[in-house]
Amino acid sequence: MAHQMTSSIATPEQKTAAIEMVLRRHGVLSDNFVLDFTEHADDAWVTANGANMVARAWTDPAFRARMLADGTAAAREMGFDFPEHHRHLVVLENTSDVHNVIVCTLCSCTAYTIIGAAPGWYKDLDYRARVVRESRTVLREMGLDLPESTEIRVWDTTGDTRYMVLPMQPPATESWSVDRLAAIVTQDSMIGASRLDEVKG
Amino acid sequence: MDSLHDLGGKQGFGRVTYPYPPHDETWEPVLRALSACALQNHIYNMDEFRHAIERMAPRHYMTAPYFQRHLTAVATLLVEKGLATREELEALAGGSFQLSGPIGPGRQPAEPQSFEIGETVRVKNDMSPAMSVCPPMSAARPVLWSALHLLIRSLTLLDTACRHQWNQLTMFGFAHATSGQTHVTTP
Numbered sequence: 001m002a003h004q005m006t007s008s009i010a011t012p013e014q015k016t017a018a019i020e021m022v023l024r025r026h027g028v029l030s031d032n033f034v035l036d037f038t039e040h041a042d043d044a045w046v047t048a049n050g051a052n053m054v055a056r057a058w059t060d061p062a063f064r065a066r067m068l069a070d071g072t073a074a075a076r077e078m079g080f081d082f083p084e085h086h087r088h089l090v091v092l093e094n095t096s097d098v099h100n101v102i103v104c105t106l107c108s109c110t111a112y113t114i115i116g117a118a119p120g121w122y123k124d125l126d127y128r129a130r131v132v133r134e135s136r137t138v139l140r141e142m143g144l145d146l147p148e149s150t151e152i153r154v155w156d157t158t159g160d161t162r163y164m165v166l167p168m169q170p171p172a173t174e175s176w177s178v179d180r181l182a183a184i185v186t187q188d189s190m191i192g193a194s195r196l197d198e199v200k201g
Numbered sequence: 202m203d204s205l206h207d208l209g210g211k212q213g214f215g216r217v218t219y220p221y222p223p224h225d226e227t228w229e230p231v232l233r234a235l236s237a238c239a240l241q242n243h244i245y246n247m248d249e250f251r252h253a254i255e256r257m258a259p260r261h262y263m264t265a266p267y268f269q270r271h272l273t274a275v276a277t278l279l280v281e282k283g284l285a286t287r288e289e290l291e292a293l294a295g296g297s298f299q300l301s302g303p304i305g306p307g308r309q310p311a312e313p314q315s316f317e318i319g320e321t322v323r324v325k326n327d328m329s330p331a332m333s334v335c336p337p338m339s340a341a342r343p344v345l346w347s348a349l350h351l352l353i354r355s356l357t358l359l360d361t362a363c364r365h366q367w368n369q370l371t372m373f374g375f376a377h378a379t380s381g382q383t384h385v386t387t388p
Contacts, residue, residue, distance in 0.1 A: 010296030015272055016228040018293035019235050022285045028242040029235070037234040085247055105207035107251050108267055120221035123267040125207065126214045133210035142219045156208070159247055193219070 047116035049080040050164050051185035053091075055178045058169040067091050071164065081113040087160035089114060092153070094195070099150050100165045101139065101192030103131045104157035111162035115190045122191060132156065142193055165192045172201030205255055205262045229268040236275050245278045253277045256301035277301040 010018070023029035053074060057064040067074035071089035075082045082089055089111050092100035104110065108123040121127055121142075131138045135152045139145075146152065155163045167189040173181060188194040239245060245253075253274035257265065265273065277300040279285050291298045 008296045010291065010294035010298050012226070012232075012269055012272055013228045014294040014296060015276065015290075015298055016232045016235065018290050018298070019272070019275055019279065020231065021293050022279055022290070023235060023238060026284055028244065029238050033238050034231055034234040037237055038230045041230070041233070105209070107254055107270075120224055120267075121217050121219045124218060124221075125263065127217045128207040129211040129214040130217070131210075132207070133212070138217060141216055159251065 044081055045113040045116060047187040050115040050190045051182045053078055054166055054185045055181035057166055058181055059178050068093055075114055083113065086162050090161055090163050091166050092155060092163055093166045094168050097151060098153060099146055099192065100153045100155060101131060101135060102155045102157060102163045102165065103128060105132065109157040109159065109162060111164050115164050116187050119187065144194055164190045167196050170196045170199040173199060205259055232268055232272050236271060239275060244282055249278060250274050253301050258302060261299055273301055
């Protein structure tokens with residue numbers, strides 16, 4: 001067996017290199033694929049996409065309505081990638097009474113082309129295991145202390161339905177331009193781990 | 202088989218590390234690209250990929266961070282699809298390479314059913330060798346059927362995981378069943 005010839009556990013770097021060699025050997029991996037894919041992911045799948053959708057929703061009621069009715073179409077209308085196999089983007093509207101928070105309890109899926117690659121804490125088992133049962137407690141530990149009167153809705157992502165939260169616009173920013181508004185929208189606020197209440201005019 | 206997941210939550214976990222410390226592992230974006238390459242070339246599909254992650258041995262799964270779970274799934278599928286043997290992977294990697302467990306025997310999918318929002322349903326406590334994903338508190342208890350909130354997902358795999366059926370139940374927060382009523386609490 002293999003264990004007779006290998007004594008140590010391969011590192012993730014070594015394992016990744018082995019996978020790369022296998023795909024290359026089978027002719028499915030072109031020379032530039034990894035570089036091109038990574039550049040595209042880094043340039044195109046960024047938090048600014050979701051932030052621009054949120055800022056536009058705050059300033060354009062017709063777009064807001066379209067985005068809440070069909071997030072996938074709204075993302076594509078803005079020119080953002082939303083892969084076919086991600087199927088549906090659902091936008092969850094925070095109100096003064098309702099706070100939405102997203103999780104993926106199976107494999108940490110996100111709408112990463114729209115809100116950017118998921119942060120490390122979102123993919124950690126502690127978040128996945130606890131936010132469904134103890135959402136108010138977990139959010140409080142993360143610095144978001146919601147009043148008991150606020151209903152928390154936890155949305156569990158599936159392979160074919162991905163979510164983003166539409167945070168409430170901070171009152172102090174009422175007269176701001178779309179670009180200035182987009183700059184204050186954080187990834188955490190689109191996951192539901194924070195609100196933007198503290199933003200001052 | 203009740204696979205590894207956090208559907209419906211699990212008790213005993215600790216504080217979320219937030220904010221998360223800076224993280225820069227150069228192999229992770231490479232692995233992400235390689236998995237995308239394999240998907241684009243139809244070596245496997247997303248459902249097979251997820252299934253391969255959930256077939257990891259519990260001890261391995263619980264200690265492997267996100268991209269190491271992906272790494273295990275990609276390697277497992279390359280072996281199962283005949284692109285390499287485990288021995289070849291280990292020789293190329295220069296060390297041992299733990300893969301996911303084998304695929305179970307599978308079963309026929311249940312007839313599709315539809316439910317009304319607010320309807321009380323009972324989730325079968327089905328521990329067949331085929332894969333199932335079911336939150337612990339819902340098994341064999343009535344739960345509220347709602348189009349909102351927490352998703353219960355159960356996956357039935359046929360043959361070698363090429364065909365599958367997702368049954369999606371959704372329910373409201375964390376549901377307790379008492380005297381036929383369903384209550385919602387969010388601690």
